[in-house]
Amino acid sequence: MKFDISILRAHGIRVAGALYDTMLAHYVMEPEQRHGMDHLARTYLRYSPIPITALIGEKGKDQKTMADVEVARVAEYAAEDADVTLQLQAVLAPLVRKQEAERALAECENPLIPVLVDMESEGIRIDSKALAEYSKVLEKDIAALEAEIFKAAGTRFNVSSPKQLGEILFDYMKIEGKAKKTRTGQYATNEEVLTQLAAEHKIAELVLEFRNCQKLKSTYVDTLPEAVDASTGRVHTTYNQAVTATGRMQSQNPNLQNIPIRSQRGREIRRAFVPRNNDYALLSADYSQIELRVAAELSNEEALQQTFREGRDVHAATAARVNGVELTAVTPEMRRQAKMVNFGIIYGISAFGLGQRLKIGRVEAGQIIDAYFRQYPGIKTYMEATIAAAREHGFVRTLLGRRRMLPEIHSRNATLRQAAERNAINTPIQGTAADMIKIAMIRIHAEFSAQKIKSRMLLQVHDELVFDLCRSEEQVVREIVERCMRTALPMQVPIVVEIGVGENWLEAH
DNA sequence: GAGGTCACG
DNA sequence: ACGTACGTGACCTCG
Structure with missing residues (x-):
């Protein structure tokens, strides 16, 4: 403790x-x-x-x-x-x-405590047998990849050691003249670096795949079955509701908020999250674009709000505006860039950061941001006002009044100060979304109790709730969950909740 | 226990 | 000249 x-x-x-x-x-x-x-x-x-x-x-x-x-x-x-x-x-x-934080305390955090008690006690069932089989597949893949890596390198070493890997690649094999170094002077061998190298050097590709398999096996496939509680037969995570800087929750021992989904190999793990028995299915309810909607709300940016009211593809609409073309003329590349910019807004954008992500120059990135601000002037005003308020008060608030202190906002160190400014922009957005889903959880829990619903809320993953759905209750549970999530906080911008039902967590998406 | 890496939203 | 996109947790290596 x-x-x-x-x-x-x-x-x-x-x-x-x-x-x-x-x-x-x-x-x-x-x-x-x-x-x-x-x-x-x-x-x-x-x-x-x-x-x-x-x-x-x-x-x-x-x-x-x-x-x-x-x-x-x-x-x-x-x-x-x-x-x-x-x-x-x-x-x-x-x-x-x-601190005028009674609302966050009384309406959100205190009533959430018993909800989390129930979710943690409930736990979730996993298919340990399926994971054990997948573990064998990964083990074989890892062994094969390791053999190929040794062959390509011309020597044996510990592929899991970033230090050894860097020395093999850049000193022993000398595959690149201008090797990037980390803060401590070690060779950097992260995904970005290896992906760059992969075009010319097969070994980089092999190492990436080795890392991918190793990560899945050691963090999830082999570990989750060990986390099954002997008395309940289920996996019980621990949620911390009041630890993060923004108001989000954390999940630990095990962390069930970072189960893979982005890669094909990884998402298979979600198949092993299953309903309690044949009378149940898994239901997943997701907020669509929640942080961007909150940003549109907090900033009162009319054009962005309008896009959401019309139910349009927000990234495509942004691409059309920023590039000054018709929606039908938006290319996939334009949409991809616009999506990055929209994400950047939420994070407290900087030309340098955006440029790095888009792999373009700082100046060009700055031009994109300028064009964005011309199209969405409310966003620019909101950012400036938020930073000014942070300077004045030394903190920022979410919609419910949750505070984050930002002492570095006055730092003479520009790096620290700019980081605090990005926090000032991001925290009200991320934190308000966190307020929203917490309130939704409280209301769903209350309605389930009042209506003696047998279905159970199991997991929260920041903008998603996962339920053990009693099949005979599907209609009523869908209605309660969708409504409680959509209406948790009063907003001008429409809130959209996407719901899926399936035989496992992957299929429920 | 720090550093590096990578899984998620 | 420097060096950041925001928020997390877990695993592995190594001194």
Whole structure:
């Protein structure tokens, strides 16, 4: 457990119990300290005989304010020797109020706690047999690739060691004069470098494929079956709800938010995520282009909003505008560039960064950005206003009021300062999308309970929710999930949710 | 435990 | 001259 109990002592608080209010921690503690608290709080809730509603406060008649909730806590805690939470509340609640973060706390984070408790307890079923077979396939591929690599190199070495690989490629084989170095002076052998080399040198291609197989095997195929809980037969991840800088969640031990999908070899792993039994299927619900829609909303950029209202392909529409051509004249290359620019906007664009991604010069990238800002002036205004606000206050907020402090915004070091400026632009966008899906999760969970739905929410992957779908409930579950996700936050821009159902996670997409 | 790499949104 | 696209977690090597 990473949590350091000294934080309690620092506040002059006697340590008598473990429970703590996750979200209060979010606003006043460092990430390292929050991490442990977050886990402790939910572990406690899962095993506590005290009703959850008593711990987190029930919306309703006589529990309307935070102070009211405290009354309920006092009663429950009187029987326990657990005054830590209470005493911390006294110290921290005024801080939350001072930060005007009560909405994020009351509407989002606190009610989310029991939802996550249920999701973690529920777990997800995986097909360990299928993974074991896939492991054998990968093992053979890896052995064959390794043999070919040794042949191409003319020597044996540890292909998994970036240091050894770099020395073989650039010193022993001398395949390239101008080898890139990493920060520490070692040869860089990452995907970008190897892809460059692959055109001329077969060995680079082989190493990329070796790495791909090795990654899939060691991180997913061999590891997931080991994570199956002996008593439930399912994989139970741990979610941290209040650790990241933006308000997104994390999944760990194992991380179920980075299961492969982009490569053909990788996406096969999703076939091994299966429903609990034959009466169930998996349902996946995705927000479409959520961060770009949030950006259009926050910036009040009329043209971008209009594109979404008309339900058009936003990247193609952007390409048409920026290039000054008809929609029908947009080439795939133009669309690809426009997509990169749209992503760049969300990340807090820079000419250098865009140029690198598009493999074009900084000046040319700058011209594309200028053209973009001419077409979408609201985006430009929004970026400037956001940075100005960050400078004034030292922080930025999401729609719900979640804060991110940005002390580096005043740094004399340009690199640090510019990074803070990109954070200022990105955080309200990424964080508001995070607020939105969290609220959707709370409402879906509530409606499932009220209607005694047997289907269960299993996973959250930032803009996607995955459910064990009881087949007889398909219609009603589709309706609840789509509506709760679409309407979680009131927005001018239409929110679109795409839903798929299948025999496994891959087919549900 | 740091560094490098790579899986995801 | 420098050097960034934003947010994460896990695995492997190596000192």
